[in-house]
Amino acid sequence: MSAPDWLVQIAGILVALAAAPLFMGWVNKCRAWLQNRSAPSLLLPYRAIRKLFHKDAVIARNASPLFRLAPYIVFGSMLTAAAVVPALGTRLPFTRAADAIALVGLFAVARMFLSLAAMDIGTAFGTLGARREMMIGFLAEPALLMVIFVASLISATTALPAISDHIATQEFAIYPSLAFTGVAFVLVLLAENARIPVDNPATHLELTMIHEAMLLEYSARHLALMEWAAALKLLNYACIGFALFIPWGVATTHTPLALGVAVLALAAKLVLAGVGLAVIETISAKLRVFRVPEFLAVAFLFAVLGLLVHLLLGA
């Protein structure tokens, strides 16, 4: 690996770090527009994070060191995932550190620490959130694996950069199997990122919270890191989706031109993805918790359909 590769890698990490709150802000803005509310500033997530870093951390008396360690680990694993996902270029030093399955494992690390931290204070809300989060996690993972399976059948690898390369460099063709799995992936993305219809990121209504319930006891810098990590997770999922389904524009060499194109392509995709996410969140209603398994079963079925279409029709 040469020096420019590392530069691009570090630049990519910094871009992800900076773009994550912005993407969150963009989704919120689109949602507000669609719902006829006056939209918050795009920069609001940054201001919120900055404000939180300035505040004094208030920590429950019976918190254990695990509680204070968890935000850093959650943030660390999300940032590591951001380094691994081929968002800008496919030939970066870090992309070989994990294939798609290992990436799912990295997300599981964050989820597990988040859930453990939520149980640490011993509040009813925390354990409730942890239990629901783990439930959604284990239901979503099989569907996500089937998505990866189909993509890996088409490109004979589970390495994300290789999958992107394969699809991007091929003659343009529409794979019906990828269409099915694309739907499945979007459903998994909604569930894993605590979006409507599975969870409502804006709610603090006690009995419907999942993700927010786990963060209730966090404040100040710890909360800031958790929020930032959540934004990074959404960005990572979006970028995994781009790598699997619409990889066009990703830099395969590290010339300034290719990188410029890659940045623009990523920005365009994120803008569109934000609009799409806002539309989904506006037109659907939140599901009851025990309807979520059905929701994720649909995702799983779509992925299996994609698999069967690929195996039976070779498409």
Added chain:
Amino acid sequence: MTYAFASPLSWLLALLTLWGVIGLAGLLRPGNIAFVARTLFPLGALCGLAIAAIAAFSIGAPTEQAVLAIGLPDLPFHMRRDALASVFLFLLGAASAGVSIFSAGYFRSGEGAPAGLLCLLYHLFLASMGFVLLADDAYSFMVAWETMAVSSYFLVTTQHRIPDIRRAGFIYLLIAHVGAISILLSFGVMQGGSWRFTFDAMRGAELSPAWAAIAFLLALFGFGAKAGLTPLHVWLPEAHPAAPSPVSALMSGVMLKTAVYGILRVTFDLLGQPQWTWGLVPLVLGLFTALYGVVFAAAQTDMKRLLAYSSIENIGIMFTALGLSIVFLGVGMSAVAALALIALLYHALNHAFMKSLLFLGTGAVLHATGERNLGRLGGLIHRMPWVAWLTLVGALAIAGLPPLNGFVSEWLLLQAFLFAHQVPKTFVNMLLPLGAAMLVLAAALAGYVMVKFYGVIFLGQPRESALRNAHDAGVRERIGLAWLALGCVLLGLLPNQVIAHLQIVTRQLGFASLPISDAPWWLLEPLAEREASYAPLVFLAAILLIVVLTTYGVRLFYHERVRQADPWDCGFGRLDSRMQDTAEGFGQPIRRLFQPFFFMRRELPGPRDAKPRYSIEIGDRIWRGLYEPLGGLVQRIANSVAWLQQGRISAYLLYSFITLVVLLALML
């Protein structure tokens, strides 16, 4: 036959014998805890370490055989050490070293059987497991196998004055013997008419495909009973909570693996050429076992029962890998079959470390609090930081999180599953990927189980006031836990080095080599052309680096002021420990989602109850649907022939006379 004294096999035999001697030494002063626990158990741990070291270094050494002049006349014990045996001997030695050093601090006076007797049974148990792995004829195998079963039975029933424990021991012994009969029959089929019961004769025997399949199924039944394959799993959740924690650790961590070793020995070595259709049986049973085990684990309220069900899940994963390996081997995809088998061996090693660690963790908690019920624990991370943090390693590892060890074997198995669509059998190639989804479901559920296990025991508020006096584990216990945790970390961080050793086994069994790429030592890339890679060290380094940088960054740019306060809890206030989820509460989503698995009896309070009561009882449908009718049938048959038993000597003399007459009539 002569053998050089310096050969690894002779050293291993000597060390196994030494285990027996250490055990016998316990009888010298059976009541003296200081002598037995402080001297003999650490010696046993050293012996285990030596076995592990010799086994690890001799994996690549050529296969050796020896004939011991003990046993019956004309039936000497044949011993053989090859790469497969070495891997499992390493597992036995390394895991038992941690358990033994923990036991040195664990066993105290006044707990059931005298310490010296425990010491004898414990070391006999260890040595017999070693002889199972080295045995090279059916006779010595069965002797070692039965010694293992009987010694572990006595260990399970250490506290034999409690009726439930006697019952648990009985179920264990019963299923162990049903399994042993099946194994014996399997050996009987495999000798193939030569009536020679050495494994060498079995390797050479020419069996028709039907007889080979029968031998395989008998072995699967027999070893499956020992391993806890559904529906033969019922003894695990009974025996594990009954046994002292170090014994549970050994049984779950090591003894179950001897059954895995047995089925591998029979399938890939003694029978040689398995048909691909055989693989479907362990594959389907394994997947079902994995899901069944983990779903029940999620619903448990007793921490050791929870871990026992989790062991059932892991055995399911191993048998899934076995089935997959047989299918791939049968259709000629030898390299992928090797990958699946390596995943199996890797998982066996991983499970030995992480499950022993978790069982020892529960042992420390049990000692500190006297409580096994999750509903009466909580908040122990404050009182027992050593145990809590070391157990966390095991919990994260068994949940299959990178960069720890559980993830590596599951990753390898999934990589093997990704080739399933290439199996040239229609429908099978479409159904196999669904097996991968089921495996992932089980693995993800294991995460749920571990959050419950760890969160309810160590996090939150103590659910009983007595827990505030809990004390941390002693030095020896900490060393034992730390050793096993270290194993979990190292097995996770150095996958290439482990796989290089495991590959010796698959090559010796006749599998093709993996096309490992020339990737750097820290990057795992088992199949070069697929580019799928995983670098645990990079994961660990990156996460640690970011944690450190963020901590210092926050300190540098902002501040690190912290204010302690009461928990916020949405402003409700008056939080008490009973508001946390109980173990039942945490299992509720699972009970609801997997309702058909459970037999459930619930008692819900009515609206006008003055003293509302809520209780829930969860049963195993297999126990009610299979074992109870079977037990009833046996009982009825026994009753219907009971009239034979007259209790008068004249009647028995008459029976003997009739038997003699019948036999004479048959002979003439």
